Amino acid sequence: xxxxxxxxxxxxxxxxxxxxxxxxxxxxxxxxxxxxxxxxxxxxxxxxxxxxxxxxxxxxxxxxxxxxxxxxxxxxxxxxxxxxxxxxxxxxxxxxxxxxxxxxxxxxxxxxxxxxxxxxxxxxxxxxxxxxxxxxxxxxxxxxxxxxxxxxxxxxxxxxxxxxxxxxxxxxxxxxxxxxxxxxxxxxxxxxxxxxxxxxxxxxxxxxxxxxxxxxxxxxxxxxxxxxxxxxxxxxxxxxxx
Amino acid sequence: xxxxxxxxxxxxxxxxxxxxxxxxxxxxxxxxxxxxxxxxxxxxxxxxxxxxxxxxxxxxxxxxxxxxxxxxxxxxxxxxxxxxxxxxxxxxxxxxxxxxxxxxxxxxxxxxxxxxxxxxxxxxxxxxxxxxxxxxxxxxxxxxxxxxxxxxxxxxxxxxxxxxxxxxxxxxxxxxxxxxxxxxxxxxxxxxxxxxxxxxxxxxxxxxxxxxxxxxxxxxxxxxxxxxxxxxxxxxxxxxxxxxxxxxxxxxxxxxxxxxxxxxxxxxxxxxxxxxxxxxxxxxxxxxxxxxxxxxxxxxxxxxxxxxxxxxxxxxxxxxxxxxxxxxxxxxxxxxxxxxxxxxxxxxxxxxxxxxxxxxxxxxxxxxxxxxxxxxxxxxxxxxxxxxxxxxxxxxxxxxxxxxxxxxxxxxxxxxxxxxxxxxxxxxxxxxxxxxxxxxxxxxxxxxxxxxxxxxxxxxxxxxxxxxxxxxxxxxxxxxxxxxxxx
Numbered sequence: 001x002x003x004x005x006x007x008x009x010x011x012x013x014x015x016x017x018x019x020x021x022x023x024x025x026x027x028x029x030x031x032x033x034x035x036x037x038x039x040x041x042x043x044x045x046x047x048x049x050x051x052x053x054x055x056x057x058x059x060x061x062x063x064x065x066x067x068x069x070x071x072x073x074x075x076x077x078x079x080x081x082x083x084x085x086x087x088x089x090x091x092x093x094x095x096x097x098x099x100x101x102x103x104x105x106x107x108x109x110x111x112x113x114x115x116x117x118x119x120x121x122x123x124x125x126x127x128x129x130x131x132x133x134x135x136x137x138x139x140x141x142x143x144x145x146x147x148x149x150x151x152x153x154x155x156x157x158x159x160x161x162x163x164x165x166x167x168x169x170x171x172x173x174x175x176x177x178x179x180x181x182x183x184x185x186x187x188x189x190x191x192x193x194x195x196x197x198x199x200x201x202x203x204x205x206x207x208x209x210x211x212x213x214x215x216x217x218x219x220x221x222x223x224x225x226x227x228x229x230x231x232x233x234x235x236x237x238x239x240x241x242x
Numbered sequence: 243x244x245x246x247x248x249x250x251x252x253x254x255x256x257x258x259x260x261x262x263x264x265x266x267x268x269x270x271x272x273x274x275x276x277x278x279x280x281x282x283x284x285x286x287x288x289x290x291x292x293x294x295x296x297x298x299x300x301x302x303x304x305x306x307x308x309x310x311x312x313x314x315x316x317x318x319x320x321x322x323x324x325x326x327x328x329x330x331x332x333x334x335x336x337x338x339x340x341x342x343x344x345x346x347x348x349x350x351x352x353x354x355x356x357x358x359x360x361x362x363x364x365x366x367x368x369x370x371x372x373x374x375x376x377x378x379x380x381x382x383x384x385x386x387x388x389x390x391x392x393x394x395x396x397x398x399x400x401x402x403x404x405x406x407x408x409x410x411x412x413x414x415x416x417x418x419x420x421x422x423x424x425x426x427x428x429x430x431x432x433x434x435x436x437x438x439x440x441x442x443x444x445x446x447x448x449x450x451x452x453x454x455x456x457x458x459x460x461x462x463x464x465x466x467x468x469x470x471x472x473x474x475x476x477x478x479x480x481x482x483x484x485x486x487x488x489x490x491x492x493x494x495x496x497x498x499x500x501x502x503x504x505x506x507x508x509x510x511x512x513x514x515x516x517x518x519x520x521x522x523x524x525x526x527x528x529x530x531x532x533x534x535x536x537x538x539x540x541x542x543x544x545x546x547x548x549x550x551x552x553x554x555x556x557x558x559x560x561x562x563x564x565x566x567x568x569x570x571x572x573x574x575x576x577x578x579x580x581x582x583x584x585x586x587x588x589x590x591x592x593x594x595x596x597x598x599x600x601x602x603x604x605x606x607x608x609x610x611x612x613x614x615x616x617x618x619x620x621x622x623x624x625x626x627x628x629x630x631x632x633x634x635x636x637x638x639x640x641x642x643x644x645x646x647x648x649x650x651x652x653x654x655x656x657x658x659x660x661x662x663x664x665x666x667x668x669x670x671x672x673x674x675x676x677x678x679x680x681x682x683x684x685x686x687x688x689x690x691x692x693x694x695x696x697x698x699x700x701x702x703x704x705x706x707x708x709x710x711x712x713x714x715x716x717x718x719x720x721x722x723x724x725x726x727x728x729x
Contacts, residue, residue, distance in 0.1 A: 107414035161391060169398070176402040180355065183416075184409035187355065190297030194359035198401070201363040205370050205394050212374055212387055 002044055005137055009144045012038035013089045016151045019167050021085045023077035029067035032167060035148065036062055036199075039174050042144055043186065044137035051192045058196035062203030066166055069207035073214035076164035078155075089147045096146030096182070100139030103183060142182030148175035161213035166206025173202040244292055245303045245350055248284040248311060249343040251277060256339030260371060263332040271326050274335030278319040281342065285311035299353040306484070306559045307349045309727035313563060314342050314477055317570045317715055321469050324574055324711045327704055328581045330467060331379070333372035338473035340367045345481035354489040355408050361485060362401020365449075365478045369393040372470035373462060386465040392458040393474075400449035404486060407441040411493060418493055435498035439490055443507055443547050446486050450479040450540035452514040463533040468577040471529075472570040475536045480562040483543050487555055496550045507548040508631050514541030519646035523653070526588045528576045531650055532569065535612075539565040542624060542643065545631040554630035560726035561623035567722040568611045568620070571715035572651075575605055578708040583669035588657045593666045595658030599673070600709035602658055607716035609655060611723040612647040619726030670705035 011034055018031025036059035046052060078085055152171025155164045177195050181187060187195060255277025262270035285308060292303040322335040344364025348357035373390030380386060411418045417434030446452075451459030463471055490498065499507065518538035522531045539561075546558035578601065579594060580586050595602030614621030624644060629636030700707065 103413065103415040156395075161387065165391075169395075173398065173402065176406055180405055180409040183413040184355075185413075188298040188353060190299040190351065191353055191356040191359065193297060194356045194363065198359045198363040198398075201366050202398060205366050205398070208370060208374065209387070209391055209394065212377065216377075216387055 002137055002140070005042065005044055005140045008038045008041050009093070009140050009147075011035075012042065012144045013086075013093060013147045013151075016148050016171055017082055017085045017089050019171070020151055020155055020164065021078035021082035023075050025067070025070035025075060025163070028163070028167065029063055029070060032066055032170065033060065033063035035171070036060075036174060039144065039148070039178055042141050042178065043181070047186070047192070048189075051189060054192060054196050058200050061200055062170055065203045065207040066163065066170065066210075069166060069210040069214075070163050073163045073210050076160065076162050078164075085151060089151050092150035093143040093147040095150075096143035097139055099146065100136070100142040100182065104136075104139070138182050138185070141178055145175045145178030145182050148172070148178065161209065161216075163206075163210045166203070166210040169206040170199070170203050173199055243294055244284055244288040245301060245307070245346060246294070246296070248281055248288065249347050251284065252281045252315075252339045252343035252346070255280070256336045256343065256367075259332060259336030259339065260367065263336060267332055268326075270332050271322060271335065274332065274339065275319055275322040277339055278315050278322055278335065281339070282312065282315040282319060285315055297356075299351055299356060301347070301350040302352065303346075303350050306563065306727050307346055309722075310349065310477075310480070310563050311342065311346050313567045313718065313722050313727075314338070314345075317472075317567060317574075317718060318342065320711050320715050320718075321472075321570070321574060324577060324708060325467075325469055327708045327711075328467065328469065328577055331375040333375045333467060334469045334473065337367040337371045337470070338477070340364055341473050341478050341481070345477065348481060348485055354485060354493070355405055357485045358401055358404040358408060361478075361482050362398055362405070365397045365401070365474075365482070366394055368470070368474035368478050369397055369462065372466040372474070376465035376467075380465065383465065385461070389458055389461040389465060393462050396448050396451070396455070396458055397478075400445045400482065403445040403448065404442060404482075407438055407445065408489060408493075411438045432497070432501065435494050436501055436503040439494055439498040439547065439550075440503055440506065442486050442490055443510065443544065446483055446540075446544060446547070447510060449482045450544075451475070451537055452510065452541055452544065453517050453537070456514075456518075456537055459537070460530065460533055463529050468529055468532060468573045468580065471532060471536070471573045472566065475533075476539070476566040476569040476573075479536075479540050480543075480566045483540065483562060484559060487543075487546055487550075487558055490547060491550045491552065491555050494550070499548055499550050504548045504631075507544065511541045511544040511548070511631070514538065514544075515643060519643070519650070522650040523646065527586050528579065528588075528591075528654065529586060531654070532572055532576050535572070535647065535650065536569050538643075538646065539569065542627055545627045548631040551630050554626055557623040557626035557630070560619045561627060563727035564611075564620040564623065564719075564723045567715075568608060568719040571604070571608045571712065571719040572612070574712045574715050575601065575608060578705075578712050582705045582708065583666050585665055588653060590663065590665050591654070591657050592660040593658065593662030595655070597662050597666050597669070597671070598705065598709050600706055600713055604709060604713040604716040605651075605655060605658065607713070607720050609647070609651045611716070611719040612651055613644050614723055618724045620723035623726065674703050674706040 015031045015034030015038060019028050019035060022028050022031065037056060040052065040055035040059050148171045152168040152175060156168030156172050177199065255273055259270045259274035262273060288303055288308050290303065290305045290308055294301055318335060318338050325332060325334045341364050344360050348360045351357045370390060373386065373393055377386040377390060410416045417431055417438055448455055459475065515538055518534045518541060522534035522538065525531055525534065543558050543562050546554050579591065582598065583591065583594060585591055595605065614624065621644065625637055625640040628640040628643065632639060
């Protein structure tokens with residue numbers, strides 16, 4: 001097991017928990033940047049400098065766009081708090097490890113190796129034994145992916161329009177991209193470019209929709225046109241004003 | 243190499259059009275139209291078998307890529323001119339150029355994961371830009387923002403789902419990761435192949451908005467310019483279906499569609515074919531007719547997944563490119579009718595064809611292209627697709643499906659031939675008129691005076707000029723429906 005990768009997975013999960021749970025916009029953007037930069041480094045061995053550069057630039061660009069949208073949008077902290085989000089991330093990561101081990105077992109039944117080995121692990125030529133599947137670098141990447149998936153899914157599906165949903169969209173996109181590598185191995189260079197373009201587009205779209213939603217809320221509050229008083233109370237209690 | 247230049251030009255001019263559009267509409271549209279024409283020129287000179295390796299992946303510009311680039315860019319240039327005449331925020335050319343660039347690269351790339359990621363990224367602009375513009379233009383309709391949100395999720399979600407199933411398929415535990423792949427047909431491998439195919443079809447259903455996943459698409463079409471619909475649905479969906487189909491055929495093979503999966507796919511597709519056609523027949527507003535007819539076209543293409551036969555997949559290529567061209571012409575017609583006469587319900591459009599004969603001729607061309615004649619590629623492709631999924635009875639069902647556009651477009655044609663209603667009579671005249679060619683307050687020579695008079699003449703003949711644009715698209719639709727896409 002590669003300890004550096006374990007540390008990066010922990011940093012990715014911690015950054016994502018911070019991004020979805022804090023009520024401070026700057027801290028949320030920093031958490032998102034940590035999660036995305038960590039995800040960019042989740043590879044063993046590291047990709048070529050050009051690919052790494054594309055990944056890092058895309059991660060920083062996405063964090064910048066989301067931060068930019070936060071300036072005009074109301075704050076939306078997690079309704080369940082950071083401890084619950086942290087537990088959720090842990091559960092997701094464990095599920096990811098289980099998924100990776102399950103895939104390894106299924107593959108081992110067919111006499112194949114799973115993914116690329118971590119440093120100091122057996123080479124790809126050796127089949128993985130069903131009963132003793134090691135935690136490979138691919139399993140750690142899968143764990144990071146599932147962790148981000150469970151953290152991002154709730155704000156994406158059930159969140160109110162705004163930056164929280166934008167963060168959910170980015171996290172889910174990054175999660176699928178990590179799962180792609182976790183289960184099928186490293187991507188070729190062209191796919192790396194396409195993947196990072198997809199991440200940037202997800203961030204840009206989330207930021208644009210969050211800004212539009214903020215403008216919509218502001219307009220409604222200015223004109224005092226909230227049609228349903230109960231909905232207004234509920235909305236204002238979940239959207240903390242600056 | 244030509245393909246890369248084409249994609250770079252389309253991407254650059256598309257982004258420039260979007261970013262300039264908010265502040266400098268005229269300049270943005272000029273850049274967009276120039277970009278479309280440049281892309282058209284590049285597509286026309288692009289060799290059919292141009293190949294190169296980019297980022298470790300081979301790219302081959304096939305006849306389908308070329309046909310799609312030519313048809314899409316040519317229709318986009320006309321749509322850009324129509325967008326100038328129609329007015330409003332520029333939401334058509336920019337996103338379409340980005341979609342075209344990405345679709346061209348995705349169809350040429352031999353790595354399906356790269357194609358799927360690129361299509362998801364490139365397709366979002368086609369929904370977000372017109373969706374936000376529609377929301378900004380109608381402050382009394384706040385529900386348009388959630389619709390745009392859902393549309394974004396559908397586009398990104400379908401791409402991510404496609405990416406996920408491709409990854410799982412090629413993983414060591416997936417149906418294609420084994421040494422035997424499609425050759426070893428034990429029950430577990432068969433189940434895996436079928437499951438992978440069904441998930442890919444689910445991604446296609448989300449992307450194309452098949453019934454019952456069509457609600458966001460229907461709401462979206464109500465809130466945007468009809469000119470923006472083809473990029474988001476007809477062309478964008480066509481590129482997505484083509485990539486999904488290529489992966490399913492090459493990676494999974496025909497054995498994936500041999501069991502219950504086949505009947506499930508046929509059920510999903512036929513549900514949308516029948517209900518989409520019926521919905522287009524019963525709706526009175528032309529935007530809904532356009533939307534449901536596009537949905538029905540996509541459902542016909544989905545039938546190719548039920549057999550994955552190479553001949554049927556080739557038919558699907560012809561069908562997707564031809565039907566997208568036809569629906570682009572129909573979208574242009576709907577937009578021009580709405581701009582010229584203000585109405586969009588059949589009750590308000592009585593006598594439209596009499597009032598604007600050029601628009602009527604253009605619609606007749608669209609009608610013929612949408613139904614197809616027995617020797618046309620579109621008609622043959624539809625028959626092959628249905629026959630491939632339902633051997634024996636397919637030919638008869640294909641004729642029934644062909645009759646549906648005859649009914650829903652025929653209703654519009656009949657309304658156009660009826661007595662001219664007061665609303666139509668009050669609209670812009672569809673007949674050309676000559677103002678005399680003299681610019682007010684100008685006393686120069688005849689040539690200079692004629693040049694000075696051009697803007698005034700163009701303004702005075704806005705409606706017939708828009709009708710001419712639709713006529714050009716209608717001719718293009720007929721040509722593509724006749725010749726296909728070289729699939």
